Amino acid sequence: MNRQEMYFRMLLIRKTEEKIEELFSKGLLRGTTHGAKGQEAVAVGLLSHIDCNLDYITGSHRSHGHYLALNPDPYPLLAELMGKETGLIKGRGGSQHIIYKNFITNGITGGMVPIATGLAFSQKVKTEDGICVSLFGDGAMNEGYVMEALNLAAVLELPIIFALENNNYAMSTPFSYSCRGKIEDRIHGFGLDYYQTEAKDVEIVSDQCKDLISFVRTKRKPIFIEFKTHRFSGHSKSDKREYVDPHLDEYWHKNDPLLRLENRLEEKMVKEIKQKVENMIEESLARAMQDADPVIEGRKNENL
Secondary structure (H helix, E strand, O other): OOHHHHHHHHHHHHHHHHHHHHHHHOOOOOOOOOOOOOOHHHHHHHHOOOOOOOOEEEOOOOOHHHHHHHOOOHHHHHHHHOOOOOOOOOOOOHHHOOEEOOEEOOOOOOOHHHHHHHHHHHHHHHOOOOOEEEEEEHHHHHOHHHHHHHHHHHHHOOOEEEEEEEOOEEOOEEHHHHOOOOHHHHHHHOOOEEEEEEOOOHHHHHHHHHHHHHHHHHHOOOEEEEEEOOOOOOOOOOOOOOOOOHHHHHHHHHOOHHHHHHOOOOHHHHHHHHHHHHHHHHHHHHHHHOOOOOEEOOEEHHHO
16 A cells, blocks of 8 residues: 555544544434544554455454545445444444444454454464454453453464554553553463554554564464554543543654654645545535435334
8 A cells, every 4th residue: 555545544534533523513423432533553554454355354442443444435434323224234333333344343342352363263264364353452451351362362373463552541541550561471471472563653554564464374373463552532422531641642743643644745645635535524424414214123213
C-alpha cells in the first residue's frame, strides 16, 4: 500500500469516527460506541498486509478503524450504527459487533482472543498460508481467558498474531494502576516471541508488520506485538477524558500519526484526499438515512 492510500484510509477512519460522535450528539444514533481516534496507524499499518478472504481477523469493542482499514467504505458501517437493514449485519449489531468477510468483533473485553485462537487452529489444519490476527486492548491483558489463549497458541504452535493496542487506559484506569511487571515478561513466560513498536509512524509500522506477518505465514508459529498508541477519544461517547495525563496527550498530539504522514504528501494531494473522504462520508450518511429499518418477524423495530 503506497503512502497516499495509507493516508486516505487513516483519514477516512479519523473523519468517520468524528462523524459518528457528531451523530450521537444529535441523537441520531442509539446505544453506545467506542472510538479509537489516534490509533489509526495500527489498523492501517498492520492490516494493509492481510487478506480478509484468506486470513481471519478478530477485533474488539473499538474496531471501526479495523473494519475501514480492511474495507474503506463507511456506508455499511454507518448504516449498521443507525440500525438499518443495509448495515454490516443488518442493523442488529451496532458499534461493537461487526462482521465483514473474515473479520469479526464482539463487545467483551478480550472476548475474541480465545475465538481467534480457535480460528488459528483451523488455519493450521486447513490451509498452508492462512493466518489469524487478534486485535485487543490493554484491558484484556488481565483477563484469564486471554492468558489461556496465549498459552494454547504457544503449545499448539498456531499461526496467529496477537496484536495488543496499548493506549494506556482500560476505560479510565491507567495501565500502571492495574498491572504489575512488564507485558514483555508475561509473553516470554509463554515462550512467545515478543515485539514492540510505537505506533506514531504508519510507514514504520507497516514495514515491521510486513516482515512479522511473513514470518507467521511461513513458520506457522505465533507471535505477540505490542503497539504503544494513544486514543484521542474517550472510552465511550459520553467520556470527557478528564483522567488522561495532559503530558501524554501533548506528546501524542505532537506525534499524531495522521499528521506525520500528511506532512510527507504534497499539499494538492492532501486537499484531494480530504475532499474525497468528506464526500464519501456525507454520501454514505445521506444514503443510510434513507435506508429501511430492519423487519423482524414481520414487525418493524419500533415495536420491539
